Amino acid sequence: MIRLDNVTKVYKRGARPALDGVSVEIERGDFVFLVGSSGSGKSTFLKLVLREERPTGGDVYVAGRHLNKLSAWRVPHLRREIGAVFQDFRLLPNKTVYQNVAFALQVIGKNRHHIQSTVPEMLELVGLSGKERRMPHELSGGEQQRVAIARAFVNHPPILLCDEPTGNLDPGTSVGIMRLLDRINRTGTTVLMATHDDEIVDQMRKRVIELKGGQLVRDQDRGVYGLERV
Amino acid sequence: MRLQFILGEVVNGLRRNSTMALSVVLVTFVSLTFVGAAALIQMQIDQLKDDWYGKVEISIFLCPENSRNERCAEGAVTADQEESIRGVLEDGALQDLVQEVFYESREEAYEKFVANDEDGIWSSLTPDQMQPSFRVKLSDPEQFQVVADATEGLPGVDVVQDQREIFSELFRFLNAATLIAAALAGVMLLAAMLLITTTIRLSALSRRRETQIMRMVGSSRSLIQMPFMLEGAVAATAGALLAVGGLYFGVRYLVEDWLRGSVTWVQYIGAQDVWAVAPWLMVIAVGLAAIASLVTLGRYTRA
Numbered sequence: 001m002i003r004l005d006n007v008t009k010v011y012k013r014g015a016r017p018a019l020d021g022v023s024v025e026i027e028r029g030d031f032v033f034l035v036g037s038s039g040s041g042k043s044t045f046l047k048l049v050l051r052e053e054r055p056t057g058g059d060v061y062v063a064g065r066h067l068n069k070l071s072a073w074r075v076p077h078l079r080r081e082i083g084a085v086f087q088d089f090r091l092l093p094n095k096t097v098y099q100n101v102a103f104a105l106q107v108i109g110k111n112r113h114h115i116q117s118t119v120p121e122m123l124e125l126v127g128l129s130g131k132e133r134r135m136p137h138e139l140s141g142g143e144q145q146r147v148a149i150a151r152a153f154v155n156h157p158p159i160l161l162c163d164e165p166t167g168n169l170d171p172g173t174s175v176g177i178m179r180l181l182d183r184i185n186r187t188g189t190t191v192l193m194a195t196h197d198d199e200i201v202d203q204m205r206k207r208v209i210e211l212k213g214g215q216l217v218r219d220q221d222r223g224v225y226g227l228e229r230v
Numbered sequence: 231m232r233l234q235f236i237l238g239e240v241v242n243g244l245r246r247n248s249t250m251a252l253s254v255v256l257v258t259f260v261s262l263t264f265v266g267a268a269a270l271i272q273m274q275i276d277q278l279k280d281d282w283y284g285k286v287e288i289s290i291f292l293c294p295e296n297s298r299n300e301r302c303a304e305g306a307v308t309a310d311q312e313e314s315i316r317g318v319l320e321d322g323a324l325q326d327l328v329q330e331v332f333y334e335s336r337e338e339a340y341e342k343f344v345a346n347d348e349d350g351i352w353s354s355l356t357p358d359q360m361q362p363s364f365r366v367k368l369s370d371p372e373q374f375q376v377v378a379d380a381t382e383g384l385p386g387v388d389v390v391q392d393q394r395e396i397f398s399e400l401f402r403f404l405n406a407a408t409l410i411a412a413a414l415a416g417v418m419l420l421a422a423m424l425l426i427t428t429t430i431r432l433s434a435l436s437r438r439r440e441t442q443i444m445r446m447v448g449s450s451r452s453l454i455q456m457p458f459m460l461e462g463a464v465a466a467t468a469g470a471l472l473a474v475g476g477l478y479f480g481v482r483y484l485v486e487d488w489l490r491g492s493v494t495w496v497q498y499i500g501a502q503d504v505w506a507v508a509p510w511l512m513v514i515a516v517g518l519a520a521i522a523s524l525v526t527l528g529r530y531t532r533a
Binding site for chain 2: 050072073075076077078079080081082083084090092103106107108109151152155
């Protein structure tokens with residue numbers, strides 16, 4: 001589903017590479033944690049998958065597409081196959097919960113009927129039934145993140161990228177979000193989650209990819225956050 | 231759905247940025263009024279040229295008795311000389327340039343003169359004191375100089391006069407007016423474009439969250455950029471409409487009602503000429519907005 005072949009990314013000529021010869025393959029339906037300290041290359045990894053950046057060297061394949069060769073006008077089609085969730089939720093403050101989720105469908109040209117049937121389903125999946133008319137500022141952080149996840153997943157993309165989705169949440173709320181992501185993963189969706197949250201990684205026991213200084217230092221099934229803890 | 235979405239975004243954007251949108255409308259209004267005025271002045275000039283050049287002719291005055299002009303030192307023009315001048319005009323190299331040749335004898339000139347002399351001031355004149363002349367109509371009035379060079383200096387010719395000279399000063403003035411209007415229009419158009427650029431940029435910045443999400447969920451670049459482009463285009467088109475309206479009322483009340491009533495011997499442009507200019511003003515307005523969008527949007531809503 002996602003494959004990086006010896007990928008290097010250098011932002012500024014002469015600077016230290018943000019990613020340095022990383023090769024990794026993530027299969028359909030995998031749940032993968034991407035861990036590492038700040039500046040280890042996690043964000044660059046996600047940006048390459050979303051094709052917000054292009055690799056300096058090596059090849060990136062996502063959802064059957066060779067991103068090095070993907071022309072700019074095909075990028076939107078790629079993005080429709082990737083849902084993205086961020087630490088800061090990125091909801092539209094002047095739209096209701098329902099409208100926020102519907103927005104993602106509107107702007108890719110789905111018809112009204114499709115939107116009206118899909119959005120409530122999705123809100124039910126993330127546990128927000130009955131809160132359709134709330135504004136984002138009326139919701140707790142965990143609920144806002146659920147809206148963001150609903151928006152990312154409403155088009156049923158085969159890949160869900162999460163960039164520190166629990167970074168702004170307390171531990172109890174984070175557990176709820178992780179259960180939700182796990183549920184989504186069980187529908188066959190590939191989930192790639194960059195995180196600092198060691199407790200969650202240790203609890204979930206999923207595959208862990210660790211980056212350090214731009215290099216892949218660990219790729220472990222049913223891993224934990226830091227090796228030294230094992 | 232998309233159309234509804236785009237239109238909704240356009241209305242929202244215009245409302246959120248209403249003062250900027252209004253300034254775009256006003257600047258395009260003023261600049262396109264200048265553009266239109268320049269075009270209308272040129273149309274007026276063309277109309278006058280068509281109208282007057284068709285009527286004007288070259289007058290080749292022939293030597294009268296007792297002329298002080300050295301060329302006429304030999305006395306009044308003779309019949310032979312008249313014949314050879316006519317020959318040059320009608321049969322020589324000038325044949326293609328000359329459309330028609332009238333001969334006006336002393337008596338005819340005298341009669342015309344007397345007919346125009348209502349007060350009788352010149353009643354003491356006699357036909358002998360008048361000058362006979364050839365009135366030459368050219369097939370192409372611009373070729374005056376060629377005909378003048380060929381006939382000036384022929385024996386019996388006193389002076390060659392081009393009636394166009396009377397108008398050339400007026401045309402020079404009108405051309406200068408066109409140039410000034412066009413120059414002002416240029417400056418204003420530049421201002422309009424910069425203003426549209428700023429408006430689009432502000433609009434794009436104020437909706438960065440939306441565009442960011444749109445990019446993220448994979449909406450096409452055209453759908454992301456279209457509302458901003460349309461915003462600029464709508465404001466510019468509104469300005470163009472105002473300009474057309476302004477020009478229409480200007481021509482209608484200043485030219486058709488006022489000038490046509492007071493200075494009657496001129497063929498004026500009319501409201502229909504404004505309609506001929508109007509589509510071009512629209513095209514300029516939309517083009518302006520398009521250029522402004524192109525230079526702005528690439529940077530602010532990149533995919």
